[in-house]
Amino acid sequence: xxxxxxxxxxxxxxDLAASALLxxxxxxxxxxxxxxxxSLGNDVARLRTAxxxxxxxxxxxxxxxxxxxxxxxxxxxxxxxxxxxxVARGTPSRRIGDAGPLGRILVRGEPGHEIVPELxxxxxxxxxxxxxxxxxxATELDAILRNRGIEVLLVGGVTTEVCVHTTVREANDxxxxxxxxxxxxxxxxxxxxxxxxxxxSAQGGIFGWVSDTSRVxxxxxxxxx
Ligand code: C5J
Numbered sequence: 001x002x003x004x005x006x007x008x009x010x011x012x013x014x015d016l017a018a019s020a021l022l023x024x025x026x027x028x029x030x031x032x033x034x035x036x037x038x039s040l041g042n043d044v045a046r047l048r049t050a051x052x053x054x055x056x057x058x059x060x061x062x063x064x065x066x067x068x069x070x071x072x073x074x075x076x077x078x079x080x081x082x083x084x085x086x087v088a089r090g091t092p093s094r095r096i097g098d099a100g101p102l103g104r105i106l107v108r109g110e111p112g113h114e115i116v117p118e119l120x121x122x123x124x125x126x127x128x129x130x131x132x133x134x135x136x137x138a139t140e141l142d143a144i145l146r147n148r149g150i151e152v153l154l155v156g157g158v159t160t161e162v163c164v165h166t167t168v169r170e171a172n173d174x175x176x177x178x179x180x181x182x183x184x185x186x187x188x189x190x191x192x193x194x195x196x197x198x199x200x201s202a203q204g205g206i207f208g209w210v211s212d213t214s215r216v217x218x219x220x221x222x223x224x225x
Contacts, residue, residue: 003219007179007211008201012152014179016223020067020150021057023184024135024157024164026050026119027072029112031158034101036112039092042188047158053183054119054156056213060220062122067148070121071128071135073163074106074113081131081138082106134166142174152177154216155208156184161196168200168208178208181216 001016029035031047038044061068075082079097087096096106103110108129121127130139145153153176157164164185168178180200187193201210 001223003223005179005209005211005219006215007209009205009209012177012179012209014152014177014219016064016066018149019152019154020069020145020148021061021154021156022069022071022135022167023054023058023119024071024155024167025073025159026054026070026115026157027074027112028102028114028116029074029106031116032102032112034112036092036096036106037188039094039098039100039105040090041093044188046188046190047186050156050158050184050186051116051118053181053213057154057156057181057184057216058119060213060216061154064220064225067150068122068125069128069141069144070115070119070125071130071139071141071157071163071167072108072113072115073130073133074108074110075131077104077107077109079107132166133163134170135163136167136170136174145176150176152179154179154181154211156181158186159192160185160187161189161192162187165196165199172207179211180208181212182210183212183214 030037094100102112128139128141135141171178197210200208
């Protein structure tokens, strides 16, 4: 089934069977006090705005039987997959691997690494554990998408200008059409969110489209279930 999705810079036609919802790093480590985001001095409450829209996007995608994929940024417990340059960067209050209120920062299996409960993956939904900012780097994401015949990604998550941007750029170079859902994304910096979205859709959609959950809902409403 194909629907016409209103987006910037132009509407696009998407085949639901060849489309997936990709939610990037909606983890406690980024959204809750005591995690990685907070250790960098950020006001993590800013990211909460994306939770409700992501829930709605999940509901819409699941209702239509679309593929839903979640990602989580984090590292092996021995940090052997964490580049020393990443661990050493900046002057955080706690570094990657240090113990904190949500367990060890950005380490797989720790409470902080989990996706926030409101957006918990359902059985059968792939969860991609990624060591980098981009979801294609050192993961099986591309294989999963190709094996499922996916051509279009509806993308939400955090943060807009870091892991969402990096992943969308990677996806675009691999030939996927990416529609970033503005209300499903958030940043610790309001201006980075706004400019990050504009960078995607500028120049005729230089590496994607920007839409939102209400426009997805409207597009789906034109297509009987
Ligand atoms: C960051 C991410 N901001 N998920 N990670 O370090 O955007």
